[in-house]
Amino acid sequence: MTISTATTISELKSKLTSWRSAHQTVGFVPTMGFLHEGHQSLIRKAASENDRVVVSIFVNPTQFAAGEDLATYPRDLAQDQLKCLEAGADLIFTPHVSEMYPSGFNTYVTTSGVSELLEGKSRPTHFRGVTTIVTKLFNLVQPNKAYFGQKDAQQVAVLQQMVRDLNQDLDLIVCPIIREADGLAKSSRNTYLSTDARQQAVVLFQALTLAETLISNGELKTSNIIAALNTHIQAQSLTQIDYIKIVDPTTLQDIDNITTDILLLLAVYVDQTRLIDNKLIHLEA
Amino acid sequence: MTISTATTISELKSKLTSWRSAHQTVGFVPTMGFLHEGHQSLIRKAASENDRVVVSIFVNPTQFAAGEDLATYPRDLAQDQLKCLEAGADLIFTPHVSEMYPSGFNTYVTTSGVSELLEGKSRPTHFRGVTTIVTKLFNLVQPNKAYFGQKDAQQVAVLQQMVRDLNQDLDLIVCPIIREADGLAKSSRNTYLSTDARQQAVVLFQALTLAETLISNGELKTSNIIAALNTHIQAQSLTQIDYIKIVDPTTLQDIDNITTDILLLLAVYVDQTRLIDNKLIHLEA
CATH class of the missing domain: 3.30.1300.10 (Pantoate-beta-alanine ligase, C-terminal domain)
Structure with missing residues (x-):
C-alpha cells in the first residue's frame, strides 16, 4: 500500500476537487517533514475528524534567515510517506520551492506584536515566513480544519491571531505536546x-x-x-x-x-x- | 423593491451559505461606496457572469494615512443601495469598522515592489491597507470572481500580484475604464x-x-x-x-x-x- 503524493499545485487541486465534489471534509497538517510521533498525533487527530487528510511536507525557505540551517535541515521523504500512511493521511503535498515561490514572488503576511517577542526577537523574519507559507497552503488546500502542535506555542499564538485577523475560514486545532516516557517533549x-x-x-x-x-x-x-x-x-x-x-x-x-x-x-x-x-x-x- | 444589506460577518455568511448550498456562483465587487457608473459597470459585469453578486461598501481606514480624507470621504448608502439594485447586485455588505478591525487587530498583507512605486511613493502604507482589506473580504465572501476597474491601474497590478503570490482561489476580472462623452474617465x-x-x-x-x-x-x-x-x-x-x-x-x-x-x-x-x-x-x- 502506498500514499498519493502531489508535487505540483495542479495535482493537488485535482485531488481536492474530486473530494470536494463528493462532499468530503478535509483536514490539513502542514509540516517541514522528518516526521516523528508528534506529527503523527496531528495526522491521527485529523483523520479522526475529517473524511480526508492532506499533509504538506515543505522545508519553507522564507522562515529561515541567512546562516540558519535551511540547507542541512533533515529530509527523509520515504520514511515520511510511511509515517503518513500509518497515521491515516490520504495525500502528501510536497512541492518544489519554485512551485511555492516562483520568480518575482513578493507578497508577505505579517502578524505584528505576538510575532516580535521570544523566538521572534532572535529570528526577526521567521514568523513572517511561517504566516506567509501557511496562508498560501490554506488557500491551496482550503481545509475545514488545520492541525498544529502546542509544542510550538508561539507559532500557535501567531497563527491564531492571523486566522482571526484575516478571517481565514477554517478551524485551527491545537494538539497537545507528545512526550517521551520521562516527560521530555518529542522533537x-x-x-x-x-x-x-x-x-x-x-x-x-x-x-x-x-x-x-x-x-x-x-x-x-x-x-x-x-x-x-x-x-x-x-x-x-x-x-x-x-x-x-x-x-x-x-x-x-x-x-x-x-x-x-x-x-x-x-x-x-x-x-x-x-x-x-x-x-x-x-x-x- | 429593495436589496439585502448585511452589516455583520454572521449575516453575510448566512446568506452566502444558502447560496453555496444551492451551488450558486458568487461574483464580488469591493468598493468604498459613493458609487458611480464605473462601479455599476463592474456590478453589471459580475451579474452577467455569476448567479449572485455581493458588493461590499466599506471605507477602509487602513488605506488612509494620517492627514488624508478618511473622515470626509463621501458616503451615501441610500443612493448606493439604489445603484446596486439597478445594476443587479444581490447583497450589500457594509460592515462597521469594529467588525473588520476588532481590538487587537495586527496582521497585514504586504505586496512589495509594485506597491512601492508611483502612488505608493507618496502613500507608503496605502496599498498595504488595500491588500489587507481585500484579502479579508476575499476570505469572507469566497467569490468565484472578483471585479476591479482598470481606472486604478496600480491597484490592479498590486492585487494581481497578491492573488498570484498567495494562491488566492478566484479569478480577478479587470474591467475597462468608463468615460464621459468627451473621454474624461468617470470619477x-x-x-x-x-x-x-x-x-x-x-x-x-x-x-x-x-x-x-x-x-x-x-x-x-x-x-x-x-x-x-x-x-x-x-x-x-x-x-x-x-x-x-x-x-x-x-x-x-x-x-x-x-x-x-x-x-x-x-x-x-x-x-x-x-x-x-x-x-x-x-x-x-
Missing part, C-alpha cells in the same frame, strides 16, 4: 543529545511540573516562580537557560502577578542543543 | 471640477490618445513620447503634472524603449483636483 532535535544530555534534558519537563505545583500552592508572583525554575534548571551541569517566561496565552505579554490562565515557556540549551517546552496552566478559582 | 472627484477645469480635464484622455498615435507611427523611445505628452498637457493653463509614466504592465517598472505591451499612467492636477488615467497600449507586430 527531531532530541537525537542530537548525548546520553548525559538526554538524561539532563528531562529538567525542562520537571520545571513545568514544578511551576504548576508552586502555582497550585498559591505562589502567584511570577518573579518568584521564575527564580525557582532558574535554580532547578541550573542545577543540571549541561544546561544554559535562554528564557523562562510566564505570559498571557493570547498576547504573549509578560505577566507579573497571576490572576488567570498563563502560558509558561522555556528555551534551554542542553549541551549544544536548544530545546523548547511549554505548558498552559489553568488557575483554579 | 467621484470630477464633481469637484469648475466649468473651466472640467473642460481642460479632457487633456488626460487626449494625452493617452496622442501617445497611442505616436507609438503606432513608430515612436518607441519613451522619453520622446513623455516629452510630447508633457507639452500637450502643459498647454492647458490649469494643469500641473504629477507624473507621466510608461511602464511594464505587470512590474510597473519604467521602460526606456518600447518592445512589447506597455501601460501609460498619468496623474495630473487640474486646478486643485488630482486626476488619474491610464491606458494599456498593445504594440502591433
Whole structure:
C-alpha cells in the first residue's frame, strides 16, 4: 500500500476537487517533514475528524534567515510517506520551492506584536515566513480544519491571531505536546543529545511540573516562580537557560502577578542543543 | 423593491451559505461606496457572469494615512443601495469598522515592489491597507470572481500580484475604464471640477490618445513620447503634472524603449483636483 503524493499545485487541486465534489471534509497538517510521533498525533487527530487528510511536507525557505540551517535541515521523504500512511493521511503535498515561490514572488503576511517577542526577537523574519507559507497552503488546500502542535506555542499564538485577523475560514486545532516516557517533549532535535544530555534534558519537563505545583500552592508572583525554575534548571551541569517566561496565552505579554490562565515557556540549551517546552496552566478559582 | 444589506460577518455568511448550498456562483465587487457608473459597470459585469453578486461598501481606514480624507470621504448608502439594485447586485455588505478591525487587530498583507512605486511613493502604507482589506473580504465572501476597474491601474497590478503570490482561489476580472462623452474617465472627484477645469480635464484622455498615435507611427523611445505628452498637457493653463509614466504592465517598472505591451499612467492636477488615467497600449507586430 502506498500514499498519493502531489508535487505540483495542479495535482493537488485535482485531488481536492474530486473530494470536494463528493462532499468530503478535509483536514490539513502542514509540516517541514522528518516526521516523528508528534506529527503523527496531528495526522491521527485529523483523520479522526475529517473524511480526508492532506499533509504538506515543505522545508519553507522564507522562515529561515541567512546562516540558519535551511540547507542541512533533515529530509527523509520515504520514511515520511510511511509515517503518513500509518497515521491515516490520504495525500502528501510536497512541492518544489519554485512551485511555492516562483520568480518575482513578493507578497508577505505579517502578524505584528505576538510575532516580535521570544523566538521572534532572535529570528526577526521567521514568523513572517511561517504566516506567509501557511496562508498560501490554506488557500491551496482550503481545509475545514488545520492541525498544529502546542509544542510550538508561539507559532500557535501567531497563527491564531492571523486566522482571526484575516478571517481565514477554517478551524485551527491545537494538539497537545507528545512526550517521551520521562516527560521530555518529542522533537527531531532530541537525537542530537548525548546520553548525559538526554538524561539532563528531562529538567525542562520537571520545571513545568514544578511551576504548576508552586502555582497550585498559591505562589502567584511570577518573579518568584521564575527564580525557582532558574535554580532547578541550573542545577543540571549541561544546561544554559535562554528564557523562562510566564505570559498571557493570547498576547504573549509578560505577566507579573497571576490572576488567570498563563502560558509558561522555556528555551534551554542542553549541551549544544536548544530545546523548547511549554505548558498552559489553568488557575483554579 | 429593495436589496439585502448585511452589516455583520454572521449575516453575510448566512446568506452566502444558502447560496453555496444551492451551488450558486458568487461574483464580488469591493468598493468604498459613493458609487458611480464605473462601479455599476463592474456590478453589471459580475451579474452577467455569476448567479449572485455581493458588493461590499466599506471605507477602509487602513488605506488612509494620517492627514488624508478618511473622515470626509463621501458616503451615501441610500443612493448606493439604489445603484446596486439597478445594476443587479444581490447583497450589500457594509460592515462597521469594529467588525473588520476588532481590538487587537495586527496582521497585514504586504505586496512589495509594485506597491512601492508611483502612488505608493507618496502613500507608503496605502496599498498595504488595500491588500489587507481585500484579502479579508476575499476570505469572507469566497467569490468565484472578483471585479476591479482598470481606472486604478496600480491597484490592479498590486492585487494581481497578491492573488498570484498567495494562491488566492478566484479569478480577478479587470474591467475597462468608463468615460464621459468627451473621454474624461468617470470619477467621484470630477464633481469637484469648475466649468473651466472640467473642460481642460479632457487633456488626460487626449494625452493617452496622442501617445497611442505616436507609438503606432513608430515612436518607441519613451522619453520622446513623455516629452510630447508633457507639452500637450502643459498647454492647458490649469494643469500641473504629477507624473507621466510608461511602464511594464505587470512590474510597473519604467521602460526606456518600447518592445512589447506597455501601460501609460498619468496623474495630473487640474486646478486643485488630482486626476488619474491610464491606458494599456498593445504594440502591433
